[in-house]
Amino acid sequence: MSPRPARPDRDRGALAFPLLALVGVVLVSLNLRTAVTSISPLLGEIDAEIGLGATGMGLLGMVPTAMFALWGVLTPVLLRRAGLETVTVGAMVAAAGGQVVRALADDPWAMGVGSLVALAGMGIGNVVAPPLVKKYFPRHVSAVSTLYITGLQVGTVVPALLAVPVADAAGWRMSIGWWAALALVAVVPWAIEIARHGSPVVGGPAAGAGTRIRPWRSPVGLALALFFGTNSLCTYAFFTWMPAVAESIGMSRAEGGIALAVFSAIGLIAALVVPWIAGRVDDPYVVVVVSVACYLAGFAGLLWAPGAAPWIWIVLVGVGPSTFPLCLTLINLRTRTAAGSAALSGFSQGVGYTVASLGPIVFGALFSRVGLGAGLAFLLGVLAVMTVVSRVACRPRMLEDTLR
Structure with a gap:
């Protein structure tokens, strides 16, 4: 593989503002499981209001792994057409939008569509997180991976712990919907990065790769x-x-x-x-x-x-x-x-x-x-x-x- 071409302006920016990328990676990691674990403790309450039924609840349980698998396959295709940062922003917007749709759902179909969109965003986020670490912290992969994987675990455990207390205080719609705000916050550092330097296509000339990797x-x-x-x-x-x-x-x-x-x-x-x-x-x-x-x-x-x-x-x-x-x-x-x-x-x-x-x-x-x-x-x-x-x-x- 040919070495990555020099990009002095981008390299200086990445070194001058490592904190921005670090915050961005951690925020993305916190959003990778919120749509999964925030809803599980509330399925009975949601079923009572909008009538999911046993089949609907079972399908909601199957959607996460199915969407993570599907977007594991599709995300590299997106990355060959759009930059890593652009795809990350799209993933977090989808995660936020899907969770809002779920919070507003009045029937099982809307709940299903919202779940598909939210989990598509999180499935894409699963894939882009490692290359973000590789791109911005090539000499500190293990240390930053520790932060990102810890963030993923925190984003798995905390929504499950807060689901019932928040639902008791403000209703199940608020309990599953307010996590959309965290996804929108995760957009900010990557939108700033795109505004500053653009978002080169992964695998294209700007990324230093001449051929598709299989x-x-x-x-x-x-x-x-x-x-x-x-x-x-x-x-x-x-x-x-x-x-x-x-x-x-x-x-x-x-x-x-x-x-x-x-x-x-x-x-x-x-x-x-x-x-x-x-x-x-x-x-x-x-x-x-x-x-x-x-x-x-x-x-x-x-x-x-x-x-x-x-x-x-x-x-x-x-x-x-x-x-x-x-x-x-x-x-x-x-x-x-x-x-x-x-x-x-x-x-x-x-x-x-x-x-x-x-x-x-x-x-x-x-x-x-x-x-x-x-x-x-x-x-x-x-x-x-x-x-x-x-x-x-x-x-x-x-x-x-x-x-x-």
Whole structure:
């Protein structure tokens, strides 16, 4: 790959105002899950007013992974036609507009359209965040990835915690709609950046890439996509079924809800630690080994000693998805350019979220019809695949150097 042409004016601006880009990246990360977790605790109340029905609520539950997968595939196409910053602004505007439509919805169709638009924006945001980090902070990928992944986790947990209190105080429409303001705030730093320097097309001459990058033609790209998919499949299976799993081992319904909160909160710790580790070792496979070991210990406890120390098993299973921040960090650590990061981000997340959508369905069917052991056996098979493909993804090789 030819080196990136010099852009002295842009380079000076990027160095002179790193804080603007940093704030922009963090604000984008805070908006990547608000439409997902702000609505889940309120589905019963929303159903009572606008009549979603069981089918409608089920479809709303499927939309996030479906839209994240779809826009994982489509976003690189957008980036070849518009600049990275322009696409980011469009993503945040869509996220804001969709959430406003949902807040004003009087029927299930409007709620569905609003959800599709909001989650399209967030799906695009998933893909553009890593290349934004790569482009503006190429020498500080691990540190800025820590901030962005932590922001993503905060944006996952906080809307769920505030949903019911805000709904009690101001109604469910305000509770799901006010997050649109945060998305509009995230537009500001990137609009300023566009006004100052424009928004070169990713993969075009201004980005330093002469040809289209096809990640599926690299073992690094294929391995990271499968790594992302197997990791996300296990994570989303537990996001959906953790309360039921907790109840199946003798915990109360309230404790099941707490178990899900604990499972989710551990991701905040992983977001702070894992990118730091990944940036300081050539081969961060140790993170995978520790994560899989925790999954195995947690599964064993849930199956064979559920009443002995249930909270320990929940915590161990919660450590398992520490591979998620590793996947996101590797998108930048295994690419040389912002164009490579964008291509790999779209491909790995497109494949990853498609695979992840199978997790709640397959695990749920096995768990509800056969038992917890069957569901965990399925996840063990997935973890075996993850252990193999992650070995390839973690090796210190670059996507651009391995394209065939």
